[in-house]
Amino acid sequence: MQTSPPAPTDTEISALIDRHLHLEGPLLPILHAIQAAFGHVPANAVPMIASALNIGRAEVHGVLSFYHDFREVPAGRHVVKICRSEACQAVGAAALAEETLARLGIAWHGTTANGAVTIEPVYCLGLCACGPAAMVDDKVVGRVDRARMDALLREVGA
Amino acid sequence: MKIFVPLDSAAKALGADEVADAIAAEAARRGMAVELVRNGTRGMIWLEPLVEIDSGAGRQAFGPVTPADVPALLDGTLPGLGPVADIPFFARQTRLTFARCGLIDPLDLRDYAAHGGLVGLKRALGMSSDAIVKEVTDSGLRGRGGAGFPTGIKWNTVLGAQADQKYIVCNADEGDSGTFADRMIMEGDPFSLIEGMIIAGVGVGATRGYVYLRSEYPDAIKVMNKAVQVARDAGVLGADVLGSGRAFDMEIRVGAGAYVCGEETSLLNSLEGKRGVVRAKPPLPAIEGFLGKPTVVNNVISLATVPVIFEKGAAFYADFGLGRSRGTVTLQIAGNVARGGLFETAFGMTLGELVNDVAGGTASGRPVKAVQVGGPLGAYMPVSKFDTPLGYEDFDAAGGLIGHAGLVVFDDTADMLGLARFAMEFCAVESCGKCTPCRIGAVRGVETIDRIRHGDAAAIPLLTDLCETMKDGSLCALGGFTPFPVMSALTHFPDEFATAKEAAE
Numbered sequence: 067m068q069t070s071p072p073a074p075t076d077t078e079i080s081a082l083i084d085r086h087l088h089l090e091g092p093l094l095p096i097l098h099a100i101q102a103a104f105g106h107v108p109a110n111a112v113p114m115i116a117s118a119l120n121i122g123r124a125e126v127h128g129v130l131s132f133y134h135d136f137r138e139v140p141a142g143r144h145v146v147k148i149c150r151s152e153a154c155q156a157v158g159a160a161a162l163a164e165e166t167l168a169r170l171g172i173a174w175h176g177t178t179a180n181g182a183v184t185i186e187p188v189y190c191l192g193l194c195a196c197g198p199a200a201m202v203d204d205k206v207v208g209r210v211d212r213a214r215m216d217a218l219l220r221e222v223g224a
Numbered sequence: 225m226k227i228f229v230p231l232d233s234a235a236k237a238l239g240a241d242e243v244a245d246a247i248a249a250e251a252a253r254r255g256m257a258v259e260l261v262r263n264g265t266r267g268m269i270w271l272e273p274l275v276e277i278d279s280g281a282g283r284q285a286f287g288p289v290t291p292a293d294v295p296a297l298l299d300g301t302l303p304g305l306g307p308v309a310d311i312p313f314f315a316r317q318t319r320l321t322f323a324r325c326g327l328i329d330p331l332d333l334r335d336y337a338a339h340g341g342l343v344g345l346k347r348a349l350g351m352s353s354d355a356i357v358k359e360v361t362d363s364g365l366r367g368r369g370g371a372g373f374p375t376g377i378k379w380n381t382v383l384g385a386q387a388d389q390k391y392i393v394c395n396a397d398e399g400d401s402g403t404f405a406d407r408m409i410m411e412g413d414p415f416s417l418i419e420g421m422i423i424a425g426v427g428v429g430a431t432r433g434y435v436y437l438r439s440e441y442p443d444a445i446k447v448m449n450k451a452v453q454v455a456r457d458a459g460v461l462g463a464d465v466l467g468s469g470r471a472f473d474m475e476i477r478v479g480a481g482a483y484v485c486g487e488e489t490s491l492l493n494s495l496e497g498k499r500g501v502v503r504a505k506p507p508l509p510a511i512e513g514f515l516g517k518p519t520v521v522n523n524v525i526s527l528a529t530v531p532v533i534f535e536k537g538a539a540f541y542a543d544f545g546l547g548r549s550r551g552t553v554t555l556q557i558a559g560n561v562a563r564g565g566l567f568e569t570a571f572g573m574t575l576g577e578l579v580n581d582v583a584g585g586t587a588s589g590r591p592v593k594a595v596q597v598g599g600p601l602g603a604y605m606p607v608s609k610f611d612t613p614l615g616y617e618d619f620d621a622a623g624g625l626i627g628h629a630g631l632v633v634f635d636d637t638a639d640m641l642g643l644a645r646f647a648m649e650f651c652a653v654e655s656c657g658k659c660t661p662c663r664i665g666a667v668r669g670v671e672t673i674d675r676i677r678h679g680d681a682a683a684i685p686l687l688t689d690l691c692e693t694m695k696d697g698s699l700c701a702l703g704g705f706t707p708f709p710v711m712s713a714l715t716h717f718p719d720e721f722a723t724a725k726e727a728a729e
Contacts, residue, residue, distance in 0.1 A: 089475075090496075090514075090515060091477075091496040091497040091514075091515070092497060093497030093498075094477065094478070094479075094480060094494065094495075094497055095477070095478075097480070098439075098478055098480070119497070125498075128499050129497065129498065129499055132482065132499040132500060132501075132656075133479075133480035133481055133482050133500070134480070134481035134482060135439050135479075135481035136480060147440075150646075151401030151402075151600065152401040152402060152559070152596055152600060152643065152646070153401045153402045153558040153559045153630075153632045154401075155643070155646070156558075156559035156560040156633060156634045156635075156638065157559065157560050157587065160642075188440060188481075189399060189401070189483055189600075189650065189653075189654070190398075190399055190400065190401045190403075190440065191233075191441075192233060192234075192398060192403070192404035192406075192407040192441060193233060193234050193237050193404070194401060194402045194403065194404055194556065194558030194559065194564070194630065194632065195234065195270070195404070195556070195557065195558045195559075195561065195564025195565050196234050196237055196238055196269050196270075196272070196564070197558075197559070201440075204442040205236075206234075206236055206237040206443070207237050208234060208237030208238045209237075209238065
């Protein structure tokens with residue numbers, strides 16, 4: 067994930083699309099691949115996907131906007147997901163999230179001014195017996211208290 | 225010397241990787257010959273990272289272990305827990321589905337086979353389709369994803385459907401808060417799921433399978449992808465399953481953060497590359513499922529339980545349980561709890577015994593106030609209902625549901641009105657938008673609960689009425705069951721909805 071990535075070229079996007087065309091139901095794998103490569107699904111990808119799959123652009127946009135995972139603009143350099151679910155709430159996740167957002171001066175889905183971190187809510191990471199849980203990019207963290215969260219945020223440069 | 229350090233996400237979240245690194249470094253420094261195995265978790269999350277050492281006289285457990293404990297661990301001076309099987313929480317369990325989880329190296333197919341793996345598949349490959357489906361029916365296995373539908377009946381429908389292609393789809397979109405059994409088995413014993421899917425495929429005549437795995441589980445995705453490759457390389461998956469002449473292959477597909485895709489019809493739409501919008505039933509997915517073809521959609525635990533049923537026989541499995549709830553239930557104890565983790569046991573234990581006795585009450589040491597059973601769409605069970613036995617029908621009669629068998633424990637500081645509001649807020653965020661009572665009702669539900677919080681008692685009957693409408697007017701469980709947590713909070717903790725009024729006055 068980067069703040070100012072070079073705009074992905076049509077050739078790069080089309081290579082990623084082609085790689086998945088043999089699949090049954092290729093749209094989600096294509097969107098995941100594009101997002102993994104560029105940190106978001108750029109606008110110029112939408113008509114290309116539509117044409118490759120012989121579906122409408124509206125259909126691609128509908129799918130892209132339906133799922134929480136897909137981004138139409140890049141996130142910060144790191145994404146910290148904080149679990150909001152009941153099991154984590156039972157051990158103080160709501161207060162932890164509130165304090166974290168307040169400390170960074172952002173709302174859910176917001177990115178810090180220096181572009182280092184985007185904070186996202188997540189509804190369950192399957193770490194329900196060791197909450198409050200969080201995920202820093204792809205790394206899971208359990209029993210996150212305020213001090214632990216501060217350390218995590220420092221590590222990612224928030 | 226063999227040392228086992230779990231690779232399970234919960235263990236990693238509590239520092240297992242750092243402990244494994246410290247063991248490797250310390251062993252290298254000492255010139256010790258150590259074989260480090262990354263196993264699954266034994267399911268006792270409060271003891272993670274739980275390290276086991278086998279110096280030739282059986283595995284001895286230690287935990288929770290920190291990197292600072294490693295020198296003492298290797299010296300043999302760190303106080304231990306003894307063999308895992310002797311830890312009371314573990315000793316009380318009946319492990320059928322999770323028998324191998326934590327015991328073996330998850331990606332070592334020989335280790336899997338040495339512990340009963342593939343025995344069930346080999347038996348199934350010598351049986352007729354009808355006999356395979358009958359075995360599952362006779363076992364009494366019911367869908368462990370939440371609905372509790374008899375698995376054999378579902379398989380029989382797909383078996384009877386005529387089509388050029390049928391599919392096995394595994395629902396691994398385990399989005400319910402308080403549940404992690406699917407994740408644990410996929411990370412700790414992935415071949416059991418793969419074996420179960422192959423048996424399902426052979427049974428109903430499906431040659432292709434998909435695991436729809438949620439993106440929130442990056443570790444499980446990695447393990448499952450590797451396991452599929454290992455199984456393919458070993459001829460367990462492919463055009464000629466174990467030399468039987470039968471074909472079955474499968475793929476792992478990653479979800480994209482939509483809770484509603486745990487509902488089977490929206491999962492199928494998502495798998496096809498569409499928005500995860502719920503489909504009306506009929507047609508059942510068993511008749512018109514993935515790409516319009518007959519499809520078995522089963523939960524991870526249901527499918528991962530199939531191998532042990534074929535290994536030990538339907539009667540062996542059906543022998544466990546209570547009434548029409550046969551076999552074992554893989555309970556997940558979570559939230560504010562002293563001993564949280566996975567507890568597999570025959571159906572029939574009471575909720576109170578589980579929460580107070582097995583799990584040791586709350587982690588905070590405060591009294592238990594409520595237990596939410598069955599995920600975010602499950603009811604809040606007050607302590608007065610602790611005598612309810614864990615069985616599908618028993619919970620239904622008590623106004624709750626077992627669902628995917630997750631239990632979230634709350635202490636007396638829990639804000640029940642706040643939790644009811646959260647249930648509505650969650651429904652609003654995750655609604656697929658198809659049914660109006662869910663899409664709009666959930667938003668109005670949040671507003672109505674806010675009115676109650678601000679002292680408007682007239683809003684209480686409105687909330688009750690709204691819940692009725694959502695229950696009756698939604699196609700799937702998201703809109704249809706969100707009233708469960710809301711109404712159970714209102715019914716069992718009416719003071720919290722009334723005191724809000726007094727506070728305002």
